[in-house]
Each structure stands twice: as C-alpha cells, then as structure tokens.
Amino acid sequence: xxxxxxxxxxxxxxxxxxxxxxxxxxxxxxxxxxxxxxxxxxxxxxxxxxxxxxxxxxxxxxxxxxxxxxxxxxxxxxxxxxxxxxxxxxxxxxxxxxxxxxxxxxxxxxxxxxxxxxxxxxxxxxxxxxxxxxxxxxxxxxxxxxxxxxxxxxxxxxxxxxxxxxxxxxxxxxxxxxxxxxxxxxxxxxxxxxxxxxxxxxxxxxxxxxxxxxxxxxxxxxxxxxxxxxxxxxxxxxxxxxxxxxxxxxxxxxxxxxxxxxxxxxxxxxxxxxxxxxxxxxxxxxxxxxxxxxxxxxxxxxxxxxxxxxx
Numbered sequence: 001x002x003x004x005x006x007x008x009x010x011x012x013x014x015x016x017x018x019x020x021x022x023x024x025x026x027x028x029x030x031x032x033x034x035x036x037x038x039x040x041x042x043x044x045x046x047x048x049x050x051x052x053x054x055x056x057x058x059x060x061x062x063x064x065x066x067x068x069x070x071x072x073x074x075x076x077x078x079x080x081x082x083x084x085x086x087x088x089x090x091x092x093x094x095x096x097x098x099x100x101x102x103x104x105x106x107x108x109x110x111x112x113x114x115x116x117x118x119x120x121x122x123x124x125x126x127x128x129x130x131x132x133x134x135x136x137x138x139x140x141x142x143x144x145x146x147x148x149x150x151x152x153x154x155x156x157x158x159x160x161x162x163x164x165x166x167x168x169x170x171x172x173x174x175x176x177x178x179x180x181x182x183x184x185x186x187x188x189x190x191x192x193x194x195x196x197x198x199x200x201x202x203x204x205x206x207x208x209x210x211x212x213x214x215x216x217x218x219x220x221x222x223x224x225x226x227x228x229x230x231x232x233x234x235x236x237x238x239x240x241x242x243x244x245x246x247x248x249x250x251x252x253x254x255x256x257x258x259x260x261x262x263x264x265x266x267x268x269x270x271x272x273x274x275x276x277x278x279x280x281x282x283x284x285x286x287x288x289x290x291x292x293x294x295x296x297x298x299x300x301x302x303x304x305x306x307x308x309x310x311x
Contacts, residue, residue: 053123072241
C-alpha cells in the first residue's frame, strides 16, 4: 500500500481536504484520489485505498485564529480578530477582511498552504513509520520573498512628495497616540511639526509601491560628510508587517558607494524593539545613546539608541 507523495498529489489532497461535501481516499496503485462512492464499489478496497488526513471546519477556524494572533500588522490583526469573534458567518467575515488587503490576503493563502502541507506531511510520515521507512521533510517556502514580489522598489519622483508628506504626518500622529497611551516620555515631540524639506527625498531615497501603483512606503537619508543619516523610514499602516521596512533599508544600504560614505546612522524610538531586531539583522550596531529631557510639566529624562553601520 506504499505510494509516493508527489507535488501533484499534495496539491490534489490540499484541494480535497477543504471539500466538506465529499470524502476522498488515495488510490495507492495509481497515486491519485478517489471519492468514497467509487471506493465502496471497488473489489480490492481493503488493500488499495487510504483515507486522507482529517480536516474539518474546526481545524480551519483554529488555523485562522493562529494567523490572526501572529499577524504583525496591528490594523489588519484587529479586524481579523473582530471577524473571528462575531459568532456567525466567521469564515465569510474573515475572507471579507482579507479581500480589502490583497498583500495580507496573499500572506494568508501562503500561510494556510504551508500549514496544511505540514498536516499532510505528518499524516504521510505516520504511514511511512507503519511501512518501516524513514520520515521525509518538505522544503519551507520563503514567505516574505513571495509577498515582496507584489511591490515595486524605485527611486523617488517629484509627485511622490505629497504622499510621502502625508504618510510622514500620519506616522508621527500614530506615534503620538501610542506614546500618550503608553505613558512614554515623548522624546520625539519636536518632530511633530510639519516635516522639514530634507526628510524627503533628501540626498538618497527609495519608494515602495504596490502592483497597482499605490504609494506604500519610503526611506530617505541625508549626507553629512562621510556619514549618511536615515531621516525617515515609514510604511503605510495597511502594509506594515510584510517586511517592507527591512527591504527598503537593505536596498538603500546596497546603493551606497563605500568610497564616499563610511557610516550609516539611524535614530529609532527607544521602545521600537521590533525594528531594533531588524537593524541588528542588517549588521547595524548601537552607535551612541541619545538622552532627552522633557521640560514641560514634570521633567522626564528618556534614552534612545542610535544605530549605525560602518563600511
């Protein structure tokens, strides 16, 4: 009753597992799927057909819960969680939320495909143990690379100034609300004015846009002697958590000529632990600690890390 778990068979099993109206089996001689009605009419059904791994609506719901809980974009995560908590029409509500965010929807399909393949592999390896064979594995897909294929990275154009300025103000307002909510010192309070002209495009900048041409994110830097200061790295809330910020940073650094620039510096809020990890992955190191003193009201001293990399 042994059979090979080919890519074509995996794809057929994935499709059939979500069919709640029929029950399918693997025909071990043909390496194909067959439904229960045809199996019951076969003479050698005891030695030829193997039932597929069990997958019902409760498995699908738990998969959606895991995806929503681990999704890095807070805007989409909150809406997905609300959809899962509505009681009735959960699956339709979940799909409706994702349909409004095509990049996030693609991430969901990739996540679901990967997790269901894990279930298939677990089922198949259990069979291999019964057959006295070694377990096998499947090469994982690079999910971030798949999602970033939807975006175009390019040099800035004059018409980008308006969406870049709007995004900058929105990000500052988001941080203001976050700081007030979490009782932070507000060390970036001086930045809440209109952005100065050098923020974008500065001396070096990149823009990320969606496949439909929508402005999604940008990075901008200014040069001071042999140092390049990254003055802004901002992502539209709709596209956060997809790896855009890290990709923009990596691409900008790769554009630098080390003959003219020896150091790249970037300031980040002291509470941005998530992006601190991104900087460390890109070989940035804490360069100096920046302290600030808020004088209005009760004096509050805060500390930030300034990250840098040296060519």
